[in-house]
Amino acid sequence: MSLASPAREGRQTASIEAIVALTRADMEEVNRLILAMAGSNVELIPQIADHLISSGGKRLRPMLTIASALACGYAGEKGHVKLAASVEFMHTATLLHDDVVDESDLRRGKKTARMIWGNQASVLVGDFLLGQAFKMMVEVGSLTALDILSRASAVIAEGEVWQLAAAKKLTTTEADYLAVIEAKTAALFSAATEVGPVLAASGDEIRAAMRAYGLNLGRAFQLVDDVLDYRGTAKALGKNVGDDFREGKITLPVIIAHERGTPAERDFWRRALEENGSDDAALAEACRLLEKHGALEATVARARGYGEAAYRAASVLPRSEARDSLLDVVEFCIDRIN
Amino acid sequence: MSLASPAREGRQTASIEAIVALTRADMEEVNRLILAMAGSNVELIPQIADHLISSGGKRLRPMLTIASALACGYAGEKGHVKLAASVEFMHTATLLHDDVVDESDLRRGKKTARMIWGNQASVLVGDFLLGQAFKMMVEVGSLTALDILSRASAVIAEGEVWQLAAAKKLTTTEADYLAVIEAKTAALFSAATEVGPVLAASGDEIRAAMRAYGLNLGRAFQLVDDVLDYRGTAKALGKNVGDDFREGKITLPVIIAHERGTPAERDFWRRALEENGSDDAALAEACRLLEKHGALEATVARARGYGEAAYRAASVLPRSEARDSLLDVVEFCIDRIN
Numbered sequence: 001m002s003l004a005s006p007a008r009e010g011r012q013t014a015s016i017e018a019i020v021a022l023t024r025a026d027m028e029e030v031n032r033l034i035l036a037m038a039g040s041n042v043e044l045i046p047q048i049a050d051h052l053i054s055s056g057g058k059r060l061r062p063m064l065t066i067a068s069a070l071a072c073g074y075a076g077e078k079g080h081v082k083l084a085a086s087v088e089f090m091h092t093a094t095l096l097h098d099d100v101v102d103e104s105d106l107r108r109g110k111k112t113a114r115m116i117w118g119n120q121a122s123v124l125v126g127d128f129l130l131g132q133a134f135k136m137m138v139e140v141g142s143l144t145a146l147d148i149l150s151r152a153s154a155v156i157a158e159g160e161v162w163q164l165a166a167a168k169k170l171t172t173t174e175a176d177y178l179a180v181i182e183a184k185t186a187a188l189f190s191a192a193t194e195v196g197p198v199l200a201a202s203g204d205e206i207r208a209a210m211r212a213y214g215l216n217l218g219r220a221f222q223l224v225d226d227v228l229d230y231r232g233t234a235k236a237l238g239k240n241v242g243d244d245f246r247e248g249k250i251t252l253p254v255i256i257a258h259e260r261g262t263p264a265e266r267d268f269w270r271r272a273l274e275e276n277g278s279d280d281a282a283l284a285e286a287c288r289l290l291e292k293h294g295a296l297e298a299t300v301a302r303a304r305g306y307g308e309a310a311y312r313a314a315s316v317l318p319r320s321e322a323r324d325s326l327l328d329v330v331e332f333c334i335d336r337i338n
Numbered sequence: 339m340s341l342a343s344p345a346r347e348g349r350q351t352a353s354i355e356a357i358v359a360l361t362r363a364d365m366e367e368v369n370r371l372i373l374a375m376a377g378s379n380v381e382l383i384p385q386i387a388d389h390l391i392s393s394g395g396k397r398l399r400p401m402l403t404i405a406s407a408l409a410c411g412y413a414g415e416k417g418h419v420k421l422a423a424s425v426e427f428m429h430t431a432t433l434l435h436d437d438v439v440d441e442s443d444l445r446r447g448k449k450t451a452r453m454i455w456g457n458q459a460s461v462l463v464g465d466f467l468l469g470q471a472f473k474m475m476v477e478v479g480s481l482t483a484l485d486i487l488s489r490a491s492a493v494i495a496e497g498e499v500w501q502l503a504a505a506k507k508l509t510t511t512e513a514d515y516l517a518v519i520e521a522k523t524a525a526l527f528s529a530a531t532e533v534g535p536v537l538a539a540s541g542d543e544i545r546a547a548m549r550a551y552g553l554n555l556g557r558a559f560q561l562v563d564d565v566l567d568y569r570g571t572a573k574a575l576g577k578n579v580g581d582d583f584r585e586g587k588i589t590l591p592v593i594i595a596h597e598r599g600t601p602a603e604r605d606f607w608r609r610a611l612e613e614n615g616s617d618d619a620a621l622a623e624a625c626r627l628l629e630k631h632g633a634l635e636a637t638v639a640r641a642r643g644y645g646e647a648a649y650r651a652a653s654v655l656p657r658s659e660a661r662d663s664l665l666d667v668v669e670f671c672i673d674r675i676n
Contacts, residue, residue: 042500097465101458120439123461124499127435127468131492134472138484146476146484154469161462162380 016058016332019325023066026081030062033085037132048113048125052092055110061192062088064217064329068196068210071314071322079199082136083145087192089133090149094156094188096126101164102247106240145195152191159183168248168274170266174255178219186218193217193326209316213326216310221333223303226251227296228336230287242283248273252302254286257295265289300337307334352669354396360663361404364419368400371423375470386451386463390430393448399530400426402555402667406534406548409652409660417537420474421483425530427471428487432494432526434464439502440585444578483533490529497521506586506612508604512593516557524556531555531664547654551664554648559671561641564589565634566674568625580621586611590640592624595633603627638675645672 020027038049062084069080098104099112100119106112114122130153137146163180166172193214197207229244230253244251250273258269271277272286290296310330317323358365376387400422407418436442437450438457444450452460468491475484501518504510531552535545567582568591582589588611596607609615610624628634648668655661 040496040499042496042503044499044503045496097461100461119457120502121499123435123438124495124502128492128495128499130465130468131488131490131495134488135485135492138481138488141481143476143479143481147473150469150472150476152469154466154473157462157466157469158378158380158383161378161382161459161466164458164462165380165382 016060016063016329018321018328019063019067022070022321022325023063026066026070026084027059027063029078029081030059030066030084030088033081033136034088037085037089037136038129040128044117044121045125045128048096048117048121049092049129051110051113051116052095052107053088055107059088060329061091061188064189064214064326065192065196067322067325067329068193068214069199070196071317071320071326072197072200072202072206072210074196074200076199079140079142080196082140083149083195083199084192086133086136086149087188087195089129089136090153090156091188093126093129093133094160096122096129098160101160104243104247106243140199142195142198144198148191148194148198152187155183155187159187163249166250168250170250170254170258170269170274172250172255174252174259177250177252177255181219181222182215185222186215189218189221190214206317209313212313213310216306216313217330217333220303220306220310220330223252223299223306224333224336226253227299227303230290231296231337242278242286245272245283245286246278248276248278252299253290253295256298257286257289257293260293260295261289300334303337304334307331352666352673354398354401354667354670356659356666357401357405357663360408360659361401364404364408364422365397365401367416367419368397368404368422368426371419371474372426375423375427375474376467378466382455382459383463383466386434386455386459387430387467389448389451389454390433390445391426393445397426398667399429399526402527402552402664403530403534405660405663405667406531406552407537408534409655409658409664410535410538410540410544410548412534412538414537417478417480418534420478421487421533421537422530424471424474424487425526425533427467427474428491428494429526431464431467431471432498434460434467436498439498442581442585444581478537480533480536482536486529486532486536490525493521493525497523497525501587504588506588508588508592508596508607508612510588510593512590512597515588515590515593519557519560520553523560524553527556527559528552544655547651550651551648554644554651555668555671558641558644558648558668561590561637561644562671562674564591565637565641568628569634569675580616580624583610583621583624584616586614586616590637591628591633594636595624595627595631598631598633599627638672641675642672645669 034053038046038053040046065084065087066080074080095107096113099107099114100122104112105115137149159180163184166176190211194207194211197210226244229241254269254273258266261269268285272282307330311327314323314326372391376384376391378384403422403425404418412418433445434451437445437452438460442450443453475487497518501522504514504518528549532545532549535548564582567579592607596604599607606623610620645668649665652661652664
């Protein structure tokens with residue numbers, strides 16, 4: 001980005017290499033557990049689960065759970081692995097249901113499960129994975145971790161319903177939108193990192209710090225995604241550029257450009273997003289207006305602000321490789337824009 | 339039915355009046371909790387939840403949780419209420435998703451949520467209710483109860499996927515089918531009644547008995563439903579007679595009639611169920627063949643067998659009003675056929 005941070009001195013580009021290296025051994029356990037828990041005699045379940053699980057996602061969320069547990073000094077063997085796998089299953093279940101709700105054709109550059117196996121199977125396999133996630137959480141035996149993750153589960157769904165109801169409404173304010181992404185994206189990041197200190201029996205201060213870290217990281221992550229939807233490449237994005245626009249999604253760049261727009265421009269946004277007038281010519285016009293009003297830059301600035309908040313939050317942890325890897329993740333998320 | 343049981347002597351018709359009376363005060367608390375937990379600032383959520391929750395379901399499952407806790411001597415104030423509400427939310431979430439998967443238009447005689455608010459909202463509100471269910475379970479603080487209910491959640495979804503894959507396949511055997519209904523229906527009944535003794539800290543014997551009670555009751559309940567789909571009235575059924583047939587569902591009566599059928603009859607079943615040839619004339623022919631082969635009677639006999647197993651299981655409990663109300667429920671479920 002780069003964040004103004006002493007920790008960055010002398011280092012070149014932000015990457016997730018540090019967290020990947022740090023969590024490698026534990027993530028192998030997580031991956032084994034994921035495959036085992038996605039197994040079923042009902043063949044359709046491992047087929048669909050494997051399709052998503054092996055589809056090249058970075059597994060950022062479970063890595064965050066592992067790294068946050070290690071950064072807090074967790075010394076147990078399995079708890080962080082099970083919670084990390086639970087977090088990934090919650091995420092995978094959400095993706096399956098999201099693709100049904102959004103009628104998406106592509107996810108990470110591959111056909112979505114619903115395009116291959118249908119909406120019905122996607123709904124039910126998502127339900128199955130969510131059930132398996134809860135089973136793993138229960139095995140860990142921490143009621144506090146269960147509380148954090150079950151709350152996140154309800155909040156994510158609530159945010160999705162909100163977004164469904166607000167979709168295609170240009171009356172959505174910036175504050176509304178930030179509340180939605182807090183629920184639908186940041187809540188899971190936050191839960192993923194908060195369970196680390198819970199497992200490690202860290203104090204309230206560290207727990208609050210790790211929650212704030214995940215929450216702000218998640219907010220930044222989503223805003224960067226919103227920008228990439230207009231400025232990325234299909235390859236980097238793993239979905240088509242302009243998907244949000246074509247689906248009539250009101251994201252922060254659009255809210256800003258609409259707010260700053262002339263009456264004629266607002267009319268354009270209304271036709272494009274509320275009345276499905278979002279063809280390729282409209283997408284080109286949308287990009288022009290976002291540029292004209294500096295809407296993508298304003299969104300990036302907002303993301304950067306949340307990134308800095310995440311960075312500050314994690315900085316209260318004692319210095320360790322695990323902590324530094326968490327700091328690197330913040331910069332990596334923001335740097336995706338470049 | 340009636341079951342050959344000494345407890346029935348001198349009593350006339352089986353009813354759920356006893357369990358309704360027994361659980362009345364607690365069920366008022368359950369209903370309050372359900373309304374509170376279905377609340378959200380996102381208006382669509384209480385709208386959809388109320389639609390299902392107030393749609394005249396008997397709330398049999400949460401009553402079973404309350405009655406099983408009381409039958410085991412549970413003396414706490416809130417645990418059984420919270421678990422009962424969780425069970426009802428799990429059930430409601432399943433109904434919302436089922437109606438999407440089955441493309442159903444009617445549920446308990448009313449338009450389904452998906453017909454009013456769409457499939458997307460039904461999927462997401464189901465997810466929200468499931469999240470809220472887990473939150474309530476966590477509040478109760480029993481890891482054993484959490485284990486039982488989270489397992490049920492995964493098993494139910496697994497059964498639904500199985501049914502989806504097996505739908506319209508006349509190669510489904512009786513054993514296959516019984517495994518499916520054990521997963522998709524009986525697992526929740528079983529979990530609903532097993533958490534009662536867990537809350538009451540009853541011993542393993544009582545816990546196993548209550549699990550067996552719920553499991554067998556659930557099996558009987560589903561088989562009776564399968565019979566009613568061909569022999570009920572839309573009013574008693576709350577859905578259209580022949581819905582299963584029109585949806586191409588292979589239920590036990592069909593499996594039996596198909597197995598006992600002539601080659602020409604098997605051809606009829608194949609055309610009707612595997613190739614969507616299930617119009618009203620075909621439904622009439624289906625009913626004739628079910629009659630000819632005694633398929634409904636055979637299914638009823640099977641249901642009766644499970645009912646007797648449920649009855650025997652609950653009979654190991656010490657005698658109490660709560661226990662007797664559980665016994666009455668078994669007879670009520672079977673008597674729905676008449």
